[in-house]
Amino acid sequence: MDSDLDLLSAQARQRRLLLQAIGGAALAGGLGVSGRGMAQTGPASDASILDVVIMGAGLSGLTSARDLQAAGCESFVVLEARDRVGGRTCxxxxxxxxxxxxxxxxxxxxxxxxxxxxxxxxxxxxxxxxxxKAVYLMGDEKVEEDVSDGPNSNTEIVSKLNKLAEGVPSKAPWKAKDAAALDKLSVGEWLAKQGINNADKIGFNMSVSLTFGTAPAGMGLLHYLSIINSSDCSLEKLEGVEGGAQxxxxxxxSQVLSLKMAQALGNKVRLACPVRKIVGWDRDVVELHTDQGIIRTRQVIAALSPALCNQITFEPPLPTGRAELQRRWPAHAPMxxxxxxxxxxxxxxxxxxxxxxxxxxxxxxxxxxxxxxxxxxxxxxxxxxxxxxxxxxxxxxxxxxxxxxxxxxxxxxxxxxxxxxWGKVDSWSLSCISPMPPGFWTQWGEYLTPAAGRLIWSGTETADIWAGAMDGAIRAGHRAAMEALQALVQLGRNAR
The missing domain is CATH 3.90.660.10 (Polyamine Oxidase; Chain A, domain 2)
Structure with missing residues (x-):
């Protein structure tokens, strides 16, 4: 019974947000606004121009598509470069x-x-x-140990990290009060100042490598704290199994979520359809040049890693800040x-x-x-x-x-x-996770989520919380769908 109530409340919240996004149109059939209502609030009809094109059929892009459909918008398509859905889940x-x-x-x-x-x-x-018990191996040595509480047993260091994370908002770590000072340090540099022993070094090396795909020396402290902030400011919860993120x-x-969403969307999902060039992103109608032809649309949701955007040609060039963020985005953790x-x-x-x-x-x-x-x-x-x-x-x-x-x-x-x-399986992953280095967020973070013309940036990297996780991908998908609906409403108003 409780799970049924949770489901109903979650669906109700989603419907309410979507309805607000399209101007409060009337509820139809208990699921969303009708296609007729969407057409009346959107721009003038032209069957050759889609309302929304979503790039990426991972959790984020498919969530956006599902939300658009629930809101009554049927003029959209999802383009996926791979021959399967699921993105970084498989x-x-x-x-x-x-x-x-x-x-x-x-x-x-x-x-x-x-x-x-x-x-x-x-x-x-x-x-x-x-x-x-878990088994630790080093050379010919073997040690069996109970590590159910996570790999980092130094409660003093963990408590310090948790406390620091309270002041670093996961949504915008570059806005933290001490962002400049924190972003100068790597996790490795910070740990060295704490005087940790070899056992603790091994624990942190393992945990940071698993979570971020790099050693503590390559991970910015500000980013590390922002991810801990996502997890209720608890490193134990971030890395733990019982009561934790695992x-x-x-x-x-995990791929079953994408498979089920794609099945419901039917032929709105196009596989093996990479986008090579985007023309006119600063105009009311955008052209996407794909391996399956040119598609015209009023809004684009880019549900993919910023690093992958470097494989697309933008005409005109993107604003400098956004272009530099994409160019410098770390993509060296394929896993x-x-x-x-x-x-x-x-x-x-x-x-x-x-x-x-x-x-x-x-x-x-x-x-x-x-x-x-x-x-x-x-x-x-x-x-x-x-x-x-x-x-x-x-x-x-x-x-x-x-x-x-x-x-x-x-x-x-x-x-x-x-x-x-993941670094060799195809050209569309590059990096499973993003190990943000010291200095990145304070210099480039402000360019991560603001739209550029008709381009809405999505994907797990843009999530307010749990960025980099499957949950973050879904949250980003919900946000992007609302932004697209709001933009369509504004286009419709401007056309009248």
Missing amino acids: NHDLGNGIVSEAGGQWIGPGQTSIADLARQLDVATFPTFYKG ESRLVGG RKTVHVYERPFWRDKGLNGQIVQVDGPLIWAYDNSPPDGSLGVLSGFIRTGQLPHDPKAAQDTLSAIYAKAMGEQALHPIQFHDQD
Whole structure:
């Protein structure tokens, strides 16, 4: 009953915001305004010109499309460069309806946008498996330890970070009171000033590398604090499993959300359709030059990483600030994720939770990614850049040997192996996450979200909270749809 009430309230909030965005038009059928009402409040009708084109069929772009349709707008299309939907979420098919996630996968407390969407799409969640001991490997040494409270056990340092995060708004970290001073430091420099020991260095190196795709020395302190701010100013919640951002997984894998949204949108989603050039973004009608022809539209939602915008030619050139933000956007954290599949999760019999941390090798972190019923044993691993062969058999054997050192000889005999290097799989990812360096936000942050002409910037990187996460992508999609609807209403008023 409570979940039903939560769903109704979430849908009601979404309808109310969308109705406000298009000028308070009358509710039709309890779902949104009618197409007739939208046409009356929008610009003059011309079937050859779409109201909105959305670039990117990941969580953000598909959320925007879903919101437009719920508001009664049918004059839109979603263009996706890849031959699939989902963006930086993607499932490996393990057979018999079982999948393992190749990209983003977890949701936790406070990530209400993705939880609402999952309920609306009838996608259930299940708890991440974490019971038992983790294994630390360094050279020939092996240590088993309970790390259920996260990798960083120095409560004094964590408390200092949490306190600092209270003053850094996740929506606009460059507006923090001490932004200039904080943005001069890397996380590594700040940690060095705290006099941490080697064990704490290992913990922070691992956690920052996993969350941001770079070592603490490459991560700006201001950005780090802004992400902690998203998580209720709690690093423990950001990095934890129970009660943390890794608490739950989605039945059917994270890509199932995009697959379900795209299925409902039908032929409004066009795959293998990259945008090569955008002409006239500063005029009322914009031309998008794609591999499938030229499309004309009144509004564009760019639901993609700022770094990917560099692959598009803009005529006229974008304003200097926005162009420089895109040019300088860090895109060096592609991430590589592997999957070993076993007949069963044998490590659980030994009191192990499947988590393996290798301090000095190709593996950053492995974890139990088995299905809810444990019918298969699945170990997923995050890999250090450039330290694992790309030949599939060599990569499988190298990791199998590491897993065997941690958990026994059964690990030498996987029945499947999958490897997703996001820097090599296609031209449309570049970087799974954005490790913002020191000095970036205070110089370029103000150009991140303001629209440029008819261009609305979206994608998880633009989210007010949980930027970089799946939840942030969905939040950005909602915002972009409202901005597009408001712009269409204004165009209609100007035309009258």
